[in-house]
Amino acid sequence: MQSTAISFCPSISISTKLQNPDLSSLYRFNPIPPKRLLCKNGSVLGRAVNPVSCSLRQNGWVSGPPPEPESEGLVVRATSVPESAGAGETPKLKGIGDTLVLGTLFGLWYLFNIYFNIYNKQVLKVYPYPVTVTLVQFAVGTVLVIFMWTSNLYKRPKISGTQLAAILPLAVVHTLGNLFTNMSLGKVAVSFTHTIKAMEPFFSVVLSAMFLGEFPTIWVISSLVPIVGGVALASMTEASFNWAGFWSAMASNLSNQSRNVLSKKFMVKKEESLDNITLFSIITIMSLILLTPAAIFMEGIKFTPAFIETAGLNVKQIYTRSLIAALCFHAYQQVSYMILQRVSPVTHSVGNCVKRVVVIVTSVLFFRIPVTAINAFGTGIALAGVFLYSRVKSIKPKAKTA
Structure with missing residues (x-):
């Protein structure tokens, strides 16, 4: 995620x-x-x-820089923070009011994420159909998006066929990333899934080097060592370990970072740009359309009250927890983008690292997961590596002087 x-x-x-x-x-x-x-x-x-x-695009009409010229193409942005986006400048907070708003947003970001993981895990533990669960999350998100657009809570965008074609690859990997995450959560503990997902920087560096020609500095490579080592140590001592959950989380990492690479390689063109919330909304709807036939083909229609009762499950409980998880999933994504509008990508990345720590600790306490000292040490090393990575990515190389 x-x-x-x-x-x-x-x-x-x-x-x-x-x-x-x-x-x-x-x-x-x-x-x-x-x-x-x-x-x-x-x-x-x-x-x-x-x-x-007189020309509207000359300095005689408008003082200062002229408006941006219209050109062909498309600018879209990936729906997760690009790992290479660490050089952005931090917007200045105007006062204590802005600071309180930002603190509230961070609190909501963490809270929604905690509730999503807890309720999602509770559903997947007794209802082993991750494709259907993921489909429900996209369906609830689509309903929320349509509600925001029709009620004018957020401006409804005008999307061309060319733009949809450009966004489609992002929607595909976004769908796969969330599906693989749910598959992992259904097989292993929440804490272990998020420990494995701490390897996202490793996949980002490898894919960027392979497809974008962006080779990491020695400091970035050094920060990857504790990440890989910590995940390996935690995996060897994880009580809930199984290969299906492990490889699903790894596939989620690959999908999420492929999304960033695709956005850089194919999506950066010049025309009308889409803001993050609009892009995420469009991708949510496209993900629902893409996943619906796959869910029916792979798992059938197994979310009806009759099927859930036949499986010996509480219909009201499954529906309620699934709905809460889906609402929290969409809410924490939206709040994440609102935070990024107020802080730099580096600050957002550090906040995401802290969020992962909070989710791991709360899930361990809530589900009473047995954790050995070595397992905790490995998880800590991996998360420390992620924090170090987010810091070294913000270091700008010194310009060479003649």
Whole structure:
């Protein structure tokens, strides 16, 4: 899951807002002395001059940098934080109010994640159909997205066929990443799944080197050593270990980091950009469409009350916990993007590392998972490596001077 994630700051173009402007509104929006309003030929704009004859994209109309030119292509961003996005600048908080809002968002991010993992694990423990469970989560997310768009809580985007084709690869790997995570949660303890998922930086470095030609520094490589070593140590001493759960979590890592590589390799083009929440919403709907036939083919229709009663399960309990898990899944993703709009990718990455620690500790306490000293030490080493990785990625190489 990520955070993966898919910088995710909303991109806003003002070029469409300056078409056919009213001159009086222009003065209100960007007051400029009349002597600064020049036509293309350099003459001063007077009362008798037709504003249409002047270019809206010249410094005579708008002081400062001109609006971004319209061009072809598409800019989309992955739905988890790119591992290489560590060089972004941290937005400055304006006061104690912003600090309190940010602290609240971090608290909600962690709380929603904790509840998602607990309720999701409770369902998967007695209802061993991870494809159907994942489908329900995407279905609930789709309902929430449609509600936000129809109620104008969030602006409904206008998406072209070209944009959907460009987003499709991201939707595929996003679907696989969440499916493999649920498959792992159904087989092993929550704490062990998240320990394995701490290996995401390793996959990010390997895939970036293979497909993007981005080779890591010696410091990045050094930070991967405790991650790999810690996961290996924790795996050898894990009481709930089995190969199906282990490889499912590994496949989730591969899927999530492939999403980042795909976004960099194929999606970075120039046209209308999509902000993170809009992109995540579209991918959620596409994931539902992609997974529905796969769920029916692989597991059949096994979420009806009749089937659940036949399996000897409590229908109300399964439905309630599945709904809460799905709501928390969508909520923590949305809050994650809201946080990223306020902090740098490095700060977000560090917060994600802390979130993983909180989830592991709370799941161990809630499910009363037996943990040996060596297992705890391995998990700690792996998480410390993730924290170190998030810090060294923010180090900018010094520019070579002649």
